[in-house]
Amino acid sequence: MNASADWEELVSTALVGTDRRPLPGEGASEVELLGRAAVHTLRMRAGRRPVAPGEPPSLAAPEEQPEVSRAAGDRLARVLGGEQPRLLTEWLETAAGHGYRLSPHLLPELLDHAVRDRSIRPYLGVLAGNRGRWLAGLNPAWGFLLEEVTGVAATDPATDSGPTSQVWEFGTSGDRRVHLGELRAADPARARELLAATWEKEGPDDRAAFLEALTTGLSPEDEPFLEAALDDRRREVRHQASDLLTRLPGSRLALRMAERAARYVTVVGGEIHVDPPVACDSAMERDGIRAKAPRGTGERGWWLQQAVARTPLGVWPRLLGRPPGELVRMKIVDWNREVMAGWVRAAVLQGDPEWALELFAWDPIADLLAALPRDRQEIVAADFVRRHGLDGQLIMVLGGAAAPWGPALATAVLQKIIDVSGTQPWNLGELTKLAGERIDPALHDMAGRLSPEPPIQEVAALLRFRDDMLKELTQ
Known part of the structure; x- marks a missing residue:
């Protein structure tokens, strides 16, 4: 009897009971059943039989990528072991960006980790090397790796040859x-x-x-x-x-959306008046407006919000006769939430910095901050940190500021930590971690000299850890 049939026999007996379906052999009681099941489980975990008797698996192809240094591999093992585990993605992204491959003994744990965390899979496509892809061919749970980026070298892509x-x-x-x-x-x-x-x-x-x-x-x-x-x-x-x-203001879709906007939104007496669509026809659906509203959302408001989001932002000043700053602050009769949400989505989708800045002043959210140019992000985020108290919104907004944070934003965040450490030290955990993970690690000395307060020293220590980590991967 093969292993699969043997296991099925054990399962069937367990379901109906040994009294009704005795196992072969003497003394085949419930205890014997459990014993056999335990042995069978260990056998399945220990390995598998070759495809044919005496036929070994094919060998992995020779590696072409350089292996990470011993120091870098040891640090990754520490991270996987629980030391600064939130830095795993940064380590993997940096190593993959330099075309390295992992030490073989680290592959199984990381591939198991990627089964649960899809976000790290693209990095493992490069880092796993030929041995990782060989392992993925033997273990179906790791099969995802066979579709990820491998880091194959290419000639000039402009020629599209070779x-x-x-x-x-x-x-x-x-x-x-x-x-x-x-x-x-x-x-x-x-x-x-x-x-x-x-x-x-x-x-x-x-x-x-x-x-x-x-x-x-x-x-x-x-x-x-x-x-x-x-x-x-x-x-x-x-x-x-x-x-x-x-994002193409002159496209036919943009023109169709502009025509809809003109039917839905007007300015009357210094106020914005809205007449949302009464139905979502096939033409609207083709242009990206979803007919089915989320639970708890009215259909007309849902269609309006999507139409506003897909209308080129340059349409609104021409249609309503006001610049973005004034439009954002005008009274919108009855449908304020839907129109503003549509403008926010449009600013993020179209990457419009003027609208994003005006809307961030109205509703500071991470996506709007991320839509600003990198240098502008830092200024706006630092100002927000200085003016805003430490709460969940502050943490979420900082999540939209691209890393690594430069001196201006780093100083504002570190000063916020100092200010709060004297009044709410129990409330600093997430901000301290975020600062250590996002501030430019080269600023670790500056952070360490800023204050002897324990949270600041914690940030400085994490920055030094990251600085050493990145040097091991880049030198």
Whole structure:
């Protein structure tokens, strides 16, 4: 009897009882049943039989990437062991960015970790090397690795020849995404043509992911391809295409949205009056407006909010005769929440810094801060930290500030920690961790000299840990 049949026999006997279905052999009681099950479980965990008697598994291909240094590998082991575990992603991202591979003894634990945490999988695609992909072929639970980025070297993507053609034709989904992104940065038209040539053969998940690459170098020349994608079978593809067309103010979708906006929103007597749509027709759905409202949300308000979000922001000053700063502060009769939420979504989607700044003053949220240019982010975030008390909103807003934080934002946050440490030291945990994880680690000496307060020294120690960690990976 093979192992699978033997296990099924044990399960069947356990379900009906040894009295009704005795096990073969003398003394096959309940205790014997449990004993056999325990032995069988250990056998299954210990390994598996070769495909054929005496046939060993194929060998892993030789490695081509350099292995991380002993010091870097030891630090990763410490992180996996519980020392500063929140730095795992930064370690993996940095190591993958330099094209390293992991020490073999660390692979199983990290692959198991990636089964639960999908966010680290793209880094492991590079870091696992050929041995990791060999292991993934032996363990179905690690099979995700076979579709991730491998870090395959390519020739000039602008030529789309040689190894790069092989990557597009035969590479993993991850490698194909990277190749398309590199080609898009070098030659936007060629990248679009490459994608169009294989579009009908691509799977729905890949189509949605590939469309995201068109964000780079987006231009009116992309409109015909994106307009056609509005008819795709997959909703995620249609919405990605709609998002991109919204960023093209002269696109047909943008003009259709502007026409709807003119029907829905007007200025009367210095107030904004709104007449939301009464139905969501097929044309609206094709343009990215979802008909079904979330639970607890009225349909008309839901359709209005989406229409506002997909209307190019440049339409509103022309339509309503006011600059963004005035529009944000005007009274909106009855539908204020929906219109403002639509403008916030539009500012984030379209990356409009003027609208994002005005809306952040009205409702400071992380997504609006992230929509600002990097240098402006730091100024706005530092000012917000100085004016705002320590609460959940402050933590969430800081999450939108791109790392690493420079001196201005670092100083504001560290001063906030000093101020609060004398009144609410129990409330500093998350801010202290965030500061240590986001401040430029090269500023560790500055942080350590700023104050002897324990929370500041904790931040300085974490910055020194990160500084040493990054040096081990970059030197």
